[in-house]
Amino acid sequence: PxxxxxxxxxxxxxxxxxxxxxxxxxxxxxxxxxxxxxxxxxxxxxxxxxxxxxxxxxxxxxxxxxxxxxxxQIGPPAHKSGKGLWTPPVPNPVTQPSPNVLGGFDPNDDTDYMALVAPTSPVRVLEAPRQSQKLLVGALNRVLASIPSLCDGIDSVAFEIKAFVALVMNIIPDMTPTGILSENLLPYLRTAHGLTPSLRDRIWQDMTNITGCTPLETRRAFKRIIDTQYRGFRRKLPSLDELPPSMLSLVNVLRVNGLAQHKQDGDAEPIDS
Incomplete structure (x- = not known):
């Protein structure tokens, strides 16, 4: 053509x-x-x-x-020192869980995460799914902050978990939030300090007592907390020197995957909503 x-x-x-x-x-x-x-x-x-x-x-x-x-006013205020943002040590032993261990709820304050949940009368959170998750995350943060840590240099279990996440990210840089939770944090909470009941069981029981949520919902709330900490540490990760010295005994345990023996079948189940 x-x-x-x-x-x-x-x-x-x-x-x-x-x-x-x-x-x-x-x-x-x-x-x-x-x-x-x-x-x-x-x-x-x-x-x-x-x-x-x-x-x-x-x-x-x-x-x-x-x-x-x-x-x-959960514990003494946090302060930033040469060791990073960790609160002072609290020598008080961990007490048994109580339905009203947190206290201080104001049922008339609809701005509070737990405004719709009476501490002495567990009520199921019946908000829309996203709002319900926010309520449970807020409740879990308060539960963690109410439990004193047995680690020197750390005020509460909330900060102990935060330091643990930072430690895992230092030792295993490619670990995902899901891996941090299922492969490391849950086994750690199950065995930390040799407590009976374990920290893991106490946290789950307190969440059930206070909010009436299921174990799966508690794990989902935990995942959201770890997601938030993970994003923050991806931007600025404390070095090992900035972590509380009491956490550094776990370095070798994490390097050899020593917590794997304490995993349970449910730890790796899907937890996304």
Missing amino acids: TLARVFSMPMPGDNHLGQGPILDQPSQVSFERSIFDSIGSIMVTIESLSNTIDTIELKLDELIHARNAAAF
């Missing part, structure tokens, strides 16, 4: 057969490149928005945790 005929051949899908011009090869390449550039720009924008959302959620969680700690 002649050159004129080639450029007058119809394009696929052309409604006017024989009348649609065909782009020459350079124009076609340029057109495809512009499409890929546009798609790339959109993906960059989506990634930026996702990072912004993560940052906002992290800041909100930090503000809410700080507000709750200040409002309910």
